[in-house]
Amino acid sequence: xxxxxxxxxDLSISFTSGGVSADVxxxxxxxxxxxRTLAVVGESGSGKTITGRAIMQLLPQAASARGRIVVAGxxxxxxxxxxxxxxxxxxxxxxxxxxxxxxxxxxxxGAHIAQAVRLHDRSVSRRAARLRxxxxxxxxxIPEPADAVRRFPHEFSGGMRQRAVIAMxxxxxxxxxxxxxxxxxxxxxxxxxxxxxxxxxxxEFGMAMLLISHDFGVVASAADDVLVLxxxxxxxxxxxxxxxxHPAHPYTAGxxxxxxxxxxxxxxxxxxxxxRAIPGAPTSLxxxxxxxxxxxxxxxxxxxxxxxxxxxxxxxLRTASTDGGVHRAxxxxxxxxxxxxxxx
Amino acid sequence: MSITEIEQAEGRRSSVLRRFLRxxxxxxxxxxLVVPLVAGLCAPLxxxxxxxxxxxxxxDLLDPDGGRPLGALGGVSADHxxxxxxxxxxxxxxxxxxxxxxxxxxxxxxSILAIVVAAVLGTAMGYFGGWLNAVGGRLxxxxxxxxxxxxxxxxxxxxxxxxPRGLVLVLxxxxxxxxxxARIIGxxxxxxxxxxxxxxxxxxxxxxxxxxRREMLPHLFxxxxxxxxxxxxxxxxxxxxxxxxxxxxxxxxxxxxxxxxDSLPWIYSGADVWYMLFPGAVVFLIVFGATLAGxxxxxxxxxxxxxxx
Numbered sequence: 001x002x003x004x005x006x007x008x009x010d011l012s013i014s015f016t017s018g019g020v021s022a023d024v025x026x027x028x029x030x031x032x033x034x035x036r037t038l039a040v041v042g043e044s045g046s047g048k049t050i051t052g053r054a055i056m057q058l059l060p061q062a063a064s065a066r067g068r069i070v071v072a073g074x075x076x077x078x079x080x081x082x083x084x085x086x087x088x089x090x091x092x093x094x095x096x097x098x099x100x101x102x103x104x105x106x107x108x109x110g111a112h113i114a115q116a117v118r119l120h121d122r123s124v125s126r127r128a129a130r131l132r133x134x135x136x137x138x139x140x141x142i143p144e145p146a147d148a149v150r151r152f153p154h155e156f157s158g159g160m161r162q163r164a165v166i167a168m169x170x171x172x173x174x175x176x177x178x179x180x181x182x183x184x185x186x187x188x189x190x191x192x193x194x195x196x197x198x199x200x201x202x203x204e205f206g207m208a209m210l211l212i213s214h215d216f217g218v219v220a221s222a223a224d225d226v227l228v229l230x231x232x233x234x235x236x237x238x239x240x241x242x243x244x245x246h247p248a249h250p251y252t253a254g255x256x257x258x259x260x261x262x263x264x265x266x267x268x269x270x271x272x273x274x275x276r277a278i279p280g281a282p283t284s285l286x287x288x289x290x291x292x293x294x295x296x297x298x299x300x301x302x303x304x305x306x307x308x309x310x311x312x313x314x315x316x317l318r319t320a321s322t323d324g325g326v327h328r329a330x331x332x333x334x335x336x337x338x339x340x341x342x343x344x
Numbered sequence: 345m346s347i348t349e350i351e352q353a354e355g356r357r358s359s360v361l362r363r364f365l366r367x368x369x370x371x372x373x374x375x376x377l378v379v380p381l382v383a384g385l386c387a388p389l390x391x392x393x394x395x396x397x398x399x400x401x402x403x404d405l406l407d408p409d410g411g412r413p414l415g416a417l418g419g420v421s422a423d424h425x426x427x428x429x430x431x432x433x434x435x436x437x438x439x440x441x442x443x444x445x446x447x448x449x450x451x452x453x454x455s456i457l458a459i460v461v462a463a464v465l466g467t468a469m470g471y472f473g474g475w476l477n478a479v480g481g482r483l484x485x486x487x488x489x490x491x492x493x494x495x496x497x498x499x500x501x502x503x504x505x506x507x508p509r510g511l512v513l514v515l516x517x518x519x520x521x522x523x524x525x526a527r528i529i530g531x532x533x534x535x536x537x538x539x540x541x542x543x544x545x546x547x548x549x550x551x552x553x554x555x556x557r558r559e560m561l562p563h564l565f566x567x568x569x570x571x572x573x574x575x576x577x578x579x580x581x582x583x584x585x586x587x588x589x590x591x592x593x594x595x596x597x598x599x600x601x602x603x604x605x606d607s608l609p610w611i612y613s614g615a616d617v618w619y620m621l622f623p624g625a626v627v628f629l630i631v632f633g634a635t636l637a638g639x640x641x642x643x644x645x646x647x648x649x650x651x652x653x
Contacts, residue, residue, distance in 0.1 A: 056547055061474055089548035101540035106562040115558070116548040168548065 003073065005175045005208040006032040006055065011067035013047070013054055013232075024050055024063070025232040029315075032225075034175065037202065037209040039223035039240075041216070041255070043282050047232040048212045052178045055210070056094055057084050072175040090120045093169035095198075097181040099161035103153035109137070109164045110149030113171050120172050136167040141197060159190035166197065173205055180212045195222050216259040220244065225325070228252050231282070231293035234315050238327035248318045248329035250300045250337045254278040292332070300341060304332045363644045370640020376633025380626055384444030391438040394425055398442045398598050402433035410615065418618025426622045430610055440623050442598035446510065447587075448630070451579035453514040458521035459572045466526045467564065470533020471556055480530065484523045492520040493582070500591035509593055513586070517579055525571040529564060536563045566645035573638035577631040584627050600627050 013025040025047040032038045040048045054065045057076050069076040072091040079087065096102040103112055113136055114129035124132070130149060137145035140163040153161055162182065169177060179198060183191035199222060202209050213219050219226060219240070226243040228236040228251065236249040247253040257276040280297035291309040295301045301308040315328040318336075364370050383390060391397055405424070407414055411431035418427030418436065426437040469480040496516050503512050536542065542559050550558075586592035587601025600623050607620035 058543060058546055085549045085551055087549070088546065089550075094544070094547040096540055096544055098540060102544040104541040104545070104559050104562075107558065115545075115550070115554075119549050119554070165544070168544075172548075 004031040005034045005072055006030075006210065007068070007070040008051075008055070009068040011051070011054065011065060011069060013050055013059070013063055013065045015060075015063050017062055023232060025054070025065075025229075028067075028229075028232075028234055030227055030234075030237065032176070032208045032210065034208050035202065035206050036224045037199075037211055037222055039211045039213055039219040039226045040229060041213055041219055041226060042229035042235075043214060045231075045282055046229040048214075048229055049180055051229075052094070052180050052210060052212050055176075055178060056088055056092060058088075086120070089116055089169075089174070090172040091174055092176040092178065093172070093174040095162075095165055095169050095177065095179040095182045097184050099158060099165045099185065100153060102165050103161065105153060108150050108152050109156070110134070112164070113137070113149075113168050116168050116171050132171060133167070136171045137164065140164070140167045140170075140201070141193075142167075158186050159193065162186060162190075162194050163197065166194075166201070170201055170205065170207075174207060176208045176210065177202070178210045178212070181214070182211070183218055184213075184215070191218065192221070198222065216255065228255070233293065233312075234328070234330055235294065236327075236329040236331075237315065238318075238329075239325040242318075242325065242327045246327075246336055248327065248333075248336050249294075249331045250298050250333065250341075251278070251294050252329075253337045253341075254299075292330075300333055300337055307332045360644055364640055367640040367643065369636050370644070373633040373636025373638075373640060376629045377637055378633075380444050380630050380633075381448060383441050384448050387438075387441040387445045390441055391435075394435070394437055395423060396435035396438050398434065398438035399596070400434065402428055402435070405433050406430065412610075412615045413618075418616050418622070420618075427618055429606075430616045430619055436603075436619070436622055439598045439603060440600070440626055443600040443603055443623065444626060444630070446593060446597055447580060447583050447600045447627075450510055450513050450517070450583045450593075451576055454517035454521060454579045454583075455572055455575045457514060457518035458575060459525055459568060461518065461522040462525035462529055462571070463564070463568050465522070466529025467533045467556060467560060469526075469530040470535075470537050471552065471560065473534060473537070477530070477534070480526070484527050487520070487523040490520070496520060496582070496586065497589065497591050500586060510597075513583065513592065517582060521575055521579065525568075525575065528571060529567060532564060532567055533560060536560050570638065570642040570645055573634065573641050577634035577638065580634065581627065581631050 008028055008030045011025060011028040012023055014021045014023045024045075028047075028051065030038065040051065042048050050059070050063065053059050054063075055069055055071060055076065057079070059065060065077055067077070071087060074083070074087050074091060076084070076087065103109070107115075110130050110133040113133035114126065117124055117129040117132050118126070133149050134145045137148050142148045142160060142163050148156075148160075148164075153164070156164060162185075166182075177198075182198065183194050186194060195218060198209065201207075209222075211219070211222055223240050225237070225239055227234060228243065228249065230249075230251050236243065236247065236252045238248075242248075243252060244256065247256055254276070255278070258278060260275060278297055291311060292298070292301070292313050295308040298308065311332070313330040313332050315330045318327045318329055402424075405414055405428050406412065413428045413430055413433070415421060415427075420427045424435050424437065426435075426440060428434060429436055429439060465480055469477045499516050500509075500513065503509060537560065542555055545555050545559050583592060584599075584601035584604065587599045588605040589601075590605065592601050593599045603623040604620060604627070607616075607623070610616040611620045
């Protein structure tokens with residue numbers, strides 16, 4: 001088996017401010033092979049975006065990462081700035097949520113892409129880089145690419161801009177693409193187009209994709225595997241099917257119950273099931289101490305008992321995987337929770 | 345990104361000049377600034393055209409009793425367009441245009457130097473942040489604490505006579521002039537540095553030099569131009585003020601501030617009001633014009649104050 005494109009081992013990220021430090025990501029381990037898509041889901045503040053930034057080594061100054069991150073054979077945490085610059089954009093690239101702010105208003109679309117080309121291959125002439133930009137724009141489905149390279153970001157629609165951002169990220173054929181909420185700022189029809197485009201390019205280039213999202217619809221249509229984060233820790237990891245159909249963590253099950261579905265089943269009274277919110281607010285990182293961070297909001301914590309509040313649950317393998325993949329959950333409950341149970 | 349920013353990016357190349365020209369006060373200011381500026385630049389030419397020079401005494405044009413210029417408006421005539429200087433009879437027009445030359449050269453030099461230092465330091469502070477920003481910020485605070493003008497006066501008073509006073513003035517004014525622009529540019533640069541497209545550039549592997557040059561400087565350019573335009577009139581009046589106080593230019597270099605200073609006794613006695621009025625009007629024109637033009641330029645380049653038109 002070839003080495004995985006992305007290997008994260010025991011990654012912890014902490015923020016330090018005014019002498020106080022808080023862990024935003026703890027003991028995260030995950031691997032991702034070429035051609036596969038891993039969706040990282042979780043609510044705001046669960047650490048999904050900062051994990052993506054850590055892989056690129058684009059952390060804010062106040063943040064520091066420990067553990068191990070290997071991208072295409074390169075140790076990212078110990079790499080110097082020069083090596084990181086070589087890796088960014090060519091080994092690992094990023095697509096951002098807001099395409100308008102991810103493009104400089106003073107540079108035309110072609111300049112953005114040509115710049116990315118020439119950063120990693122100085123032998124390419126300016127002219128040749130512009131031509132590569134035109135090719136790439138055509139590849140991402142922008143009509144009249146020869147004309148589009150000369151346009152400025154504000155002249156594009158949101159969907160076109162996101163295509164341009166994808167072209168900029170993929171022009172150097174990265175082994176890993178980090179897509180941080182790539183469709184959140186787009187409307188639903190365009191979302192589907194962009195996801196389809198990402199899937200298509202992924203197949204073509206054989207690249208691995210880390211899809212950061214909080215939208216289960218997006219995850220369901222694009223991901224092979226899913227990593228659920230809660231308060232900076234892995235709550236559950238498994239194939240898309242395991243996560244959606246046999247969630248092993250009450251949090252994942254709760255998220256499923258809180259997601260609107262077109263195929264919603266009718267309950268015993270013949271009524272459509274209502275969406276169930278998970279009670280409480282996301283756990284403050286400063287409060288996280290002993291025990292499971294989700295315990296205060298968990299409907300099943302009292303069934304397991306004291307263990308939930310005194311012992312941090314570690315990700316353990318679940319036997320119930322339906323498709324033979326790895327299925328881990330960090331929960332003391334020794335069986336799968338049902339959707340009815342998790343909603344109070 | 346806001347609508348105004350989009351419009352700004354869209355219309356940037358063609359319409360900054362057009363929008364500036366729509367502002368009557370800005371155009372008026374520009375004329376008030378440019379006419380004396382051109383006069384100063386072409387001083388030797390204009391003086392030759394007038395048929396005079398800034399050194400020759402014309403005692404025949406003076407009232408032998410007291411040295412007051414003969415004739416109306418301080419001796420204005422076809423030969424002496426703005427009259428002559430009392431006691432010596434030197435041509436006042438020649439003195440003024442040469443005076444503009446030295447005043448504006450010093451003011452321009454000091455403003456350019458101060459803004460360049462401010463732009464380099466401010467951009468670096470904004471981009472690199474961290475300790476550089478902390479140290480730079482404290483240095484600026486420290487400089488704010490100085491009574492700048494007092495210091496300039498004190499320094500100019502002890503400059504050894506063999507040093508070129510014009511150059512010393514440029515350096516001293518720049519030394520006290522870079523702080524405010526550096527703080528403003530630094531704040532703007534750090535705001536730009538936090539924008540997503542800078543991170544996007546970093547995510548494609550761009551080095552610091554390229555991010556500063558291609559992503560940040562275009563955003564800072566307008567601000568730098570405006571800060572320059574606003575520091576210019578301040579420096580013109582400070583140069584004139586220093587010469588007025590006797591610590592500016594010395595010797596026989598013509599200077600607007602020195603003319604004003606020399607004219608004081610004549611306006612106290614009412615003997616020759618024009619000796620002060622002509623150079624005073626020129627200083628007023630330059631400072632007022634540069635201020636108007638700077639304000640208009642700021643409004644044109646700053647989308648937040650842009651009018652609906």
